[in-house]
Amino acid sequence: MISSPLARGACPSLSAPMLTGDGLLVRLNPLEPGFLPHILAGIAEAAARHGNGIVEITSRGSLQVRGLTEKSAVLLAGDVAALGIRPRTGVPVETSPLAELDPKENPATAELAANIRSLVSTGGLSARLGPKVSVIVDGNGSLTLDGLAADIRLLALDRSADRWLLATGGDGRTCRPVGVMNSADAPHAVKTLLERIAARGKSARGRDLGDADIAALARGPRPAPAPAEIPIKASPVPIGRFALSNGNAALGLGLEFGQTEAADLIGLCDRASRLGASEIRLAPAHAILMLGIAEERLDEMGEMAARLGMIVEPGDPRLSIAACPGAPACHAGHFAARKIAAGIADAHGAMLDGSFRLHVSGCEKRCARPSGPTLTIVGAAAGARFEVSAAAQARTLARADERGIAPAFARIAQACRDGRKTSETFADVLARLEPLRDDEEFGQPR
Ligand code: SF4
CATH class of the missing domain: 3.30.413 (Sulfite Reductase Hemoprotein; domain 1)
Known part of the structure; x- marks a missing residue:
């Protein structure tokens, strides 16, 4: 059975892949909380063999394999079963990674x-x-x-x-x-x-x-009244070191925009194994947690991850960006979403202060769809549109063709810096920013 991409609420699984712009996608949630390093490497090898070699970790910490066909999705399911992975079934009951x-x-x-x-x-x-x-x-x-x-x-x-x-x-x-x-x-x-x-x-x-x-x-047993104040403790992103009960530490690493090449994941698992990792867990916010590596060797692990372009610092501006695969991986993409996102993170990291999410979407389907205040760059046949949205309202700030996206973003960033008052976040400024003038040239959107 294949889920329609338009069936919102559908969940792709090994037995029910979802049709996306780059073929079929499957989401894998194993019963056990983590993988042995060689097992995760085995899944990445299967993703390269049967899919387009892109492996993702979702915002909820699920593993996704992209670019499958109906036939290769069946082969992937067979390989996953051969690795001894038991998929989770029934209602997900989630705990901390x-x-x-x-x-x-x-x-x-x-x-x-x-x-x-x-x-x-x-x-x-x-x-x-x-x-x-x-x-x-x-x-x-x-x-x-x-x-x-x-x-x-x-x-x-x-x-x-x-x-x-x-x-x-x-x-x-x-x-x-x-x-x-x-x-x-x-x-x-x-x-x-x-x-x-x-x-x-x-x-x-x-x-x-x-x-x-x-x-x-x-x-049944009646709950006691809830306290007037709920003790909400904002979770840190799962990047960096976290002390464990056994006196050791876990190392959290983030995938850039939630995605990695299968070959890079295989290399990472191999190095983790040689450094003594006993388990790799997937975590929310597109992260993985390395367990079992001696503290004095965690730096080596982090350095390798950084060389692969992964996120090793909790303040990395890329954590404020949600970007879909876009072109060329996804046939529906009007531009190379992740390349554009990486360029913006490089050039305008200071603007990504965590007060809003930058969403770079190759087309109107908006697969990445972050929550909260968002500046979205969305691709369409007529060109890219910059939309700022908060509280379910969206308005257009600028339009550009693909080459005009970076200059248009630079212009918006400059306007935000110029108009920002002390103690204001960039989300505050974006919420009241006027659309760029029509006579400003950002390519030739039709
Ligand atoms: S939003 Fe991105 S990944 Fe989703 S269909 Fe459009 S281009 Fe493809």
């Missing part, structure tokens, strides 16, 4: 997540829910999951007490708090809420739950 290794995380996190998985796997519940419905169990450790949306969320209110905030819809900031529970009662409450979502049909999500659905929890 440092689960069970993080000294700051609530120690009940992994067991609570396992109990929820076990409970919701019964009664055919997964089959009655839409493919994107997910549960997050956030142990409130070094890498929180507040930036990820979930249908049902459990957040440890502190490290050592057995108090979990139950919430529905949204991300860590926008979710609807329901109440506070202990870890013994929480799985039943999660299942009740998932049943209520399922009862609304396959397109329903956690955000659709209303007061009557929440009231259904009264039939």
Whole structure:
């Protein structure tokens, strides 16, 4: 079965690849939290053999292989099975990528997540829910999951007490708090809420739950009232070193715009293996975490990753950019999105202050689609358009042909610097920036 690219809410998997502008795409979420280095290298080899050699890690930390055909997608699935990888099935119950290794995380996190998985796997519940419905169990450790949306969320209110905030819809900031529970009662409450979502049909999500659905929890253990203030702890990007409970450290590395060549990933896995890595985990924000390398050798790992163009510093401006593959990898692309994005990061890194996301999209489909305030450069047959958007409103700032994109961005950056008041972010300035004058030349968009 192939998912239509227009079927929003569809999830590509090994058995149901999705059609994109560069062929079929599959997303791989293994049951285990990490890969042995040679197994991840094996997947990259299969991606090069059967796809176009591009491997991606998504903003939620899933692995994607691009550029497949109907026939080669089947061969890839066979190779993945031969590597002994068991794909995750059922409702995703996500935890931090440092689960069970993080000294700051609530120690009940992994067991609570396992109990929820076990409970919701019964009664055919997964089959009655839409493919994107997910549960997050956030142990409130070094890498929180507040930036990820979930249908049902459990957040440890502190490290050592057995108090979990139950919430529905949204991300860590926008979710609807329901109440506070202990870890013994929480799985039943999660299942009740998932049943209520399922009862609304396959397109329903956690955000659709209303007061009557929440009231259904009264039939089981009742949650205590939620605290007036939710202790939101913004998660750092998973780049750099993170202390582990065993006294060692994990090293987080980011893929530039979430993508790497299979050959580079194979080289990275090979070096990681020789440096003693025991496991490689995928993390949100397009990152990977190297585990098991002795601290004194982590610099060697980071240096190699940097040579491959990967992100090794949490302040790297490329982390503020979402770029799709664009041309030539994707036939729908009107320009080389990632090349343009890399050029902008190089020339205008200071403007990428984290207050907005730059989205470089080869066409109107906008596959990368970041959230929050965004400056988008979107390709179309008539030329590229610069759009600034906040609070679901978008307006056009400039138009350019492909060669005019860099000069147009430079002009916008200059206007932002000129108009910026002390203490303003670049997102603030972009929100009130006037469109560039029509007589400014940025190529010849038709
Ligand atoms: S947004 Fe980018 S990757 Fe998606 S179809 Fe368009 S050009 Fe291809």
